[in-house]
Amino acid sequence: MNGIHDLGGMHGFGPINPEQDEPVFHHAWEKRVLGMFAPTFAAGLYCVDEFRHAIERMGAAHYLQSSYYEHWLHALETLALEKGVLTREELRTGHATPGVPKAQPALAATDVPKIVAHGASARVALDVKPKFKEGDMVVVKNMHPAGHTRLPRYVRDKLGCIDRDHGVFVFPDTAAHGKGEKPQHCYSVYFSAQELWGPKASRNDSVYVDLWDDYLVAA
Amino acid sequence: MNDLFHDHDDDDHVHPHGRALSDPELRVKALEQVLTEKGLIDPAAVDALIETYETKVGPHNGARVVAKAWVDREYKQRLLANGSAAIAELGYSGIQGEDMVVVENTATVHNVLVCTLCSCYPWPTLGLPPVWYKSAPYRARVISEPRAVLREFGVKIEDDVEVRVWDSTAELRYMVLPERPPGTEGMSEAELAAIVTRDSMIGVARLAPPKP
Numbered sequence: 001m002n003g004i005h006d007l008g009g010m011h012g013f014g015p016i017n018p019e020q021d022e023p024v025f026h027h028a029w030e031k032r033v034l035g036m037f038a039p040t041f042a043a044g045l046y047c048v049d050e051f052r053h054a055i056e057r058m059g060a061a062h063y064l065q066s067s068y069y070e071h072w073l074h075a076l077e078t079l080a081l082e083k084g085v086l087t088r089e090e091l092r093t094g095h096a097t098p099g100v101p102k103a104q105p106a107l108a109a110t111d112v113p114k115i116v117a118h119g120a121s122a123r124v125a126l127d128v129k130p131k132f133k134e135g136d137m138v139v140v141k142n143m144h145p146a147g148h149t150r151l152p153r154y155v156r157d158k159l160g161c162i163d164r165d166h167g168v169f170v171f172p173d174t175a176a177h178g179k180g181e182k183p184q185h186c187y188s189v190y191f192s193a194q195e196l197w198g199p200k201a202s203r204n205d206s207v208y209v210d211l212w213d214d215y216l217v218a219a
Numbered sequence: 220m221n222d223l224f225h226d227h228d229d230d231d232h233v234h235p236h237g238r239a240l241s242d243p244e245l246r247v248k249a250l251e252q253v254l255t256e257k258g259l260i261d262p263a264a265v266d267a268l269i270e271t272y273e274t275k276v277g278p279h280n281g282a283r284v285v286a287k288a289w290v291d292r293e294y295k296q297r298l299l300a301n302g303s304a305a306i307a308e309l310g311y312s313g314i315q316g317e318d319m320v321v322v323e324n325t326a327t328v329h330n331v332l333v334c335t336l337c338s339c340y341p342w343p344t345l346g347l348p349p350v351w352y353k354s355a356p357y358r359a360r361v362i363s364e365p366r367a368v369l370r371e372f373g374v375k376i377e378d379d380v381e382v383r384v385w386d387s388t389a390e391l392r393y394m395v396l397p398e399r400p401p402g403t404e405g406m407s408e409a410e411l412a413a414i415v416t417r418d419s420m421i422g423v424a425r426l427a428p429p430k431p
Contacts, residue, residue: 008335008386009363013356016371022349024273029247034272034347035265036251038314043259048390052337068338068353070243077250086253094249096256109263116271121317122390150388152335154362166318166391186389188320193382197363205382207362210389 001146002153004060009154009197030069036076038115042107046079048122049176053148054078122170124183130213132187136162137219140189140211148176151215154196155207159219160189163208171212184213272347280311281344281394282415284321286408289399298396299323306344306394316343316392322385323396324422329380330395331369331422333361334387341392345420352421362386372423395422402428 007013025031040046046054054075055063063071080086090096107115132138142157143149150172164187171182193205254260284306288295298305302319306312319341322330334340335358340348351357361368365382369375376382385393397419403411406429418424 005336007355007359008333010355010359013354013359016351016354016356016360016368018349018351018372024277024347026350027241027244029241029244031269031273032247032251032265035268036254036260038268039260039264040254045259055337064355068350073243073246073250077246080250080254085259086257090253091246091249094252096253100257102256102258104258105261105264106259107264108261109267112264112267112271115314116268116276117313119313119315119317123318150336152386152388154335166320166389169390172389186391188385188391201363202366202378202382204379205365205384207384207386209386210391212389 001056001148002144003056004058004063005056006153008152027069030067033069033072033076037072038112039105039107040076040080041120042115043103044106045083045085046075047175048120049148049170049172050079050178051075052172053176056148124168124170124181126168126183128168128183128185130165130185132162132165132185132213132216132218134162134164138162138189138216139219141215141217143215145173147173149173151211152209155189155191155209155211158191158195160191160195160209160211163188163190166210169212171214173214182214186210186212187216189216272342276342277346278344278415278417278420279412280309280346281341281417281420282412283309283408284311284344284394285396285415285420286411288321288396289403289411290408295396302394311343313343315339316341318391319344320385320391320393321396322383322393324398324425326398327380328383329369329376329422330383330385330393331361331365332385332387332393332395333358335359335362336386336388339387339392341394344394345417349417369423372418374423374425395420397422397424397426400426400428 055071138160140155140158166186168183169186171184174180174182188208189211191207193201255262288298298321302321306319324330338348338353362384365384366376387393416424419426
């Protein structure tokens with residue numbers, strides 16, 4: 001979707017202002033949000049693409065005015081409600097409806113070191129034929145899907161070159177909508193800065209973007 | 220705003236110590252409590268994850284990778300050829316670093332990382348991302364005007380050096396192998412690791428020679 005999250009190349013946000021000696025968390029509640037991600041993921045509440053799309057669906061003003069962990073909190077609440085895992089009444093009262101059956105947590109504390117070290121790769125062990133190879137010139141499709149995509153606006157309709165083939169990965173545009181993994185090759189694609197940003201960009205500079213087969217056509 | 224979740228009656232939510240809880244505090248508390256009562260999450264697992272990312276995982280991990288690459292030519296080759304496998308040799312792997320790519324800064328190439336669409340970041344080697352990395356100004360600007368952004372971080376890139384910006388739009392996670400500063404020839408691997416900063420592994424800093 002052409003949402004507010006797709007920030008690359010926008011103007012008007014001002015200086016970066018990095019915080020010196022920044023703590024890992026700024027509020028205690030942020031820790032709980034971070035800590036709820038892996039357990040709810042392990043419980044099968046969502047896939048990572050659904051999680052990102054839940055954030056993208058936030059209202060634009062709300063997205064810009066809220067912090068990273070508020071985005072996560074919004075996604076956890078939204079997905080739990082949409083998947084029927086809990087009700088709005090339960091969120092309001094902070095308690096489960098009496099008498100509902102109790103599940104067994106998918107992630108036990110003792111399994112945390114293992115899951116942290118292993119993660120959940122989106123790489124797919126399937127022998128899918130790549131459409132392109134290193135050095136191929138490609139044009140990014142000029143597409144504007146209303147659903148989830150990992151194709152930033154700033155590369156659409158631009159000429160690039162396949163830098164390297166990362167292998168076969170889950171395709172987010174389908175996975176985020178329960179339409180399957182549609183495994184395909186994902187590449188690092190080179191773009192000259194001038195191709196993307198015009199003649200005022202440095203002639204020496206470049207941008208590398210990871211893009212899937214379905215986003216690309218041969219130049 | 221988020222109307223779904225703003226129907227709390229604030230009088231119902233006063234902290235035991237008398238301080239009113241903020242909106243996210245209340246929502247997080249309610250969410251965790253309901254998920255716990257339903258047996259979907261174990262609060263002890265939440266605690267263990269917090270402890271992991273507060274105390275164990277952080278840029279000191281990435282610094283060890285960098286220092287080893289500086290002193291061990293064969294390790295550096297493995298690191299640049301297969302980042303995930305070489306980083307796992309030092310025991311770092313997993314969540315948000317399952318598939319790693321390491322890019323090398325040299326006298327002619329300066330790499331810098333961003334995630335313009337969200338805030339993807341290599342957790343196993345760099346820890347959780349700083350606020351500025353996740354914020355709109357950095358994500359909007361570094362992709363189109365990297366030299367201006369780097370100047371704000373105090374890094375002046377010479378005109379003939381190529382700036383490469385890596386936008387982690389997929390599930391690959393990137394890390395910069397910074398240039399080893401001059402004046403570090405006699406230093407041990409552990410001493411070298413101590414001078415490697417988080418920002419140098421994002422690509423928004425160059426490492427200075429150690430002070431005498």
